[in-house]
Amino acid sequence: MAVGAGARVAEGARSSITAIRRALRLPAPEATVTVPEGADLGIRGLSPLYTPNDEFYRVDTALTVPQVDPTTWRLVVDGRVDEPFELSFDDLVGMGLDEYSITLTCVSNEVGGDLVGTALWWGVPVREILRRARPHGDADMVLSHSIDGFTASTPLAALTDDGLDAILAVAMNGEPLPLDHGFPVRMVVPGLYGYVSATKWLTRLQVTTFAEDEAYWTPRGYSAQAPIKFSSRIDTPRPGTSVEAGRVALAGVAWAQGVGIDRVEVRIDEGEWQAATLSVPVNADTWVQWALPWDATPGTHFVTVRAVNAAGEVQTADRAPIAPDGSTGRQRVLLTVV
Structure with missing residues (x-):
């Protein structure tokens, strides 16, 4: 499995998450994105179609970048569900990875700002995970939790719709997620600002309701739901x-x-x-x-x-x-x- 091979290589450097990440070997995605001819105009000074990882914007609440070992990482799926369960990193990757082309935007992006970027992500649809948990009929929100205490409130419908590619991502532009972009697992949800969807260093998906729970930024003056404005x-x-x-x-x-x-x-x-x-x-x-x-x-x-x-x-x-x-x-x- 993904961690088994990589982590054994890095056994002697277990204290270094950077070394573990470097040794990690992810399976190739089963489905890949076809980039059509003419998708990048190649004009000098124009943003490339895909933003390099080291140039991708970073906005989060972590004072220091969390160091999460994929060999011990667990995702808890609970709340208003019939079947709560946990996943290991190998469990998640073993579900099969696909590649997705998705642009992310921060709610803090001013008109003309640079808090927006596009990447090729490898991941697993969130709907497959929630389908296993079987959310209750009265649930309408998933509160995703980060290891650093951050939470995001995502409409349940945005995560279960077969026509929307909301994913748990493990790779970014062909390599394991960089540490500062959520290694080993983060959420990526197209069409929603990051503060209500793009939780990094993900540890828990809590199925709940907007009436019952609120996320990190809601009491700080931001809307609980926030579709990206074109x-x-x-x-x-x-x-x-x-x-x-x-x-x-x-x-x-x-x-x-x-x-x-x-x-x-x-x-x-x-x-x-x-x-x-x-x-x-x-x-x-x-x-x-x-x-x-x-x-x-x-x-x-x-x-x-x-x-x-x-x-x-x-x-x-x-x-x-x-x-x-x-x-x-x-x-x-x-x-x-x-």
Whole structure:
């Protein structure tokens, strides 16, 4: 099994979780993501389709990164269920891994911010685990617990829907989860902000109700439920930079999880909205890249971007702060052309 082989190699370095992780050999996923041609536009300064692990944003409540040994790790599944049980790491991996392409976003991400990233995750659907536990009919929430005391309140429906790929992830971009991204096991739920779904260093899934329990951030002024608001971002040219007059590549990313992006539009100063070229989407849970060539003239110019999702909704211009359930608005940057 996964831990058996790796942990024996690292037996003499049991005190070093880094060494154990390095020795860990996970089985290849049974199903993999097909990345279509044209999914990455390859424009300089544009975020790559998949964010490297060492560049992926990190937001959590851990003052120090927890050191969790997969050989002793256990997941408790209990609460309002008919069959509470525990899983070891080998039990989880033995259920069979699949690969998923999912963008994650933090509720603290301001419009145009960098608290968003995309990775290829290996994991097991949460619905398979909850199906074994058999939640009670009155349950509507799963309170996921981290070893550091953090909790997240995820709607039960988001974890049991056959059409949603909520997973317990053990690998990120082809390698075991980095320690600071939740090694050995974390949750990844497309379409929900991380504070209500993306629990790292996971130890417990407690089936409960929103009326009975609340998660870490709820009494601190954030909503108990928080679907990700679709948005767009300008990656290049960087805000506040100077560019030479002539043909300039404007480019960035946009996301509308569970729905998908229909188009991205860009406006120069107060001109007409222009449709950008989109990359070929991997799926509705993965951001897309966009690009628009611009014949820049000398002076200062404002560049604004907005997305339109596949349901025909236009990204709102109304500004809202990150609390209680995510920021809104359109990114507008000032560029100087020389």
